[in-house]
Amino acid sequence: MAGLFATIEGIDGSGKTTVAAKVADSLHRAGIAVAQTTEPTHTWRGEAVKWAIDRDVDGVSEAFLFLADRKAHGAEIRVWLDAGKLVLSDRYADSTYAYQGARLAGRIPDPVAWLRDLSLPFVVPPDVTYFLAVPPHVAIARLASRSKTIRFEEPAFLAAVDANYRKLANNPRFVTVDATRTAETVAGDIERDLMQRFPRPRAST
Numbered sequence: 097m098a099g100l101f102a103t104i105e106g107i108d109g110s111g112k113t114t115v116a117a118k119v120a121d122s123l124h125r126a127g128i129a130v131a132q133t134t135e136p137t138h139t140w141r142g143e144a145v146k147w148a149i150d151r152d153v154d155g156v157s158e159a160f161l162f163l164a165d166r167k168a169h170g171a172e173i174r175v176w177l178d179a180g181k182l183v184l185s186d187r188y189a190d191s192t193y194a195y196q197g198a199r200l201a202g203r204i205p206d207p208v209a210w211l212r213d214l215s216l217p218f219v220v221p222p223d224v225t226y227f228l229a230v231p232p233h234v235a236i237a238r239l240a241s242r243s244k245t246i247r248f249e250e251p252a253f254l255a256a257v258d259a260n261y262r263k264l265a266n267n268p269r270f271v272t273v274d275a276t277r278t279a280e281t282v283a284g285d286i287e288r289d290l291m292q293r294f295p296r297p298r299a300s301t
Contacts, residue, residue, distance in 0.1 A: 099177035100294040101220060103188040104286070106228030107258050109235025110275045111282060115228065116186035118283035123182065123290065131176040133169070134186040141165040155199040159211060162192045167218040174220060182294050189219045190264050198256035208260060224293060226286050227265045228275035232258050 104116045113134075120132040136142035145161045166189065176183045192215065193208045200207035232255045265272050271289065275282055 098180040099182060100224075100290075101173060101177060101183045101185075101222045102290060102293075103185045103190065103222045103225045104228065105187060105190045105194070105225055105261065106230065106275060107194075107232065107235050107254050107261065109238040109254075110228035110230045111238075111279050112228055113186050114279045115275075115283045115286065116184060118279060119286050119290070120184050122283065122287045123184075126291065128291075128294065129179075129181045131173075131181045131183045132186075133173070133183065135169060135188055135191065136162070136165055137169050139165070139168065141168055155196060155203065159192065159196045159200070159214070162196065163214060163218060166192075166215065170218050170220045177220070182290065184290075185222075188222060188225075189215050190225060190261070193264060194257045194260040197260050198253060201256065208264075222269060224289075225267075225270050226289075227261060227270050227272045228282065229262075229265075229272050230275040234276055 104112050104119075106112050116132065116134075120130050123130045136145035141161070142165050145158070145165050148158045148161050173183055173185075193211050197208040197211055200210075204210050232251060235254060236251055264270065271286075273282055273285055
C-alpha cells in the first residue's frame with residue numbers, strides 16, 4: 097500500500113484522543129495528507145459498540161460488535177492507504193486485545209490470543225503503534241473530573257488493561273511514549289517520528 101497506517105493506544109486517561117487530534121492537526125498544517133479516524137467508528141456499527149458498553153452487555157457479545165465495526169473500518173482504511181494517505185487512528189485492534197482481553201480473563205483461556213485469532217481476517221496491520229504509557233493511578237486521577245465513569249475506568253480493571261498493553265508493546269511495531277508529560281510534548285514526539293517515517297505525499301493546496 098502507498099500510505100502509512102499509524103495507531104495511538106493506551107488506557108483511558110492516557111490522553112489518546114487529545115494527542116491524536118493534535119498530531120493530525122500538526123501534520124495537516126505541515127502539508128501531509130492525513131486521514132484521521134477512531135474506534136469505535138462514527139457509524140451505526142460504532143454506535144452499536146457504544147450502546148453495548150453503556151448497557152454493560154456480556155463480554156463476548158461486546159467483542160463481536162467491535163469486530164463487526166473493525167471489518168467495515170478496515171475497508172475504509174485500505175482506501176485511504178491506497179490513496180497514499182497517512183492514516184492515524186485513535187485506538188484500533190490492540191485496544192480490543194487489551195480491554196476485551198481483560199474483561200474476558202477467567203472466562204476464556206488466553207483471551208488475547210482468542211481475540212487476535214478472531215480479528216485476523218479483518219485487521220489492517222498498522223505500520224506503527226504509539227503506546228501512551230501512563231501509570232493507572234495517574235490515569236485515574238486525570239479521569240476524576242469526568243461527570244460519568246464507565247466500567248472501563250475502574251482502577252482494578254484499568255490496571256489489568258495496562259498490563260495487557262505493556263505485554264503487547266513488546267512487539268517491535270510499538271513505540272512506547274511517556275504519557276505522563278503534557279499532551280503537547282507527547283504529540284510533538286509522535287509528530288516528529290511520523291514525519292521521519294512518512295515524508296510524503298503532501299496534501300494538495
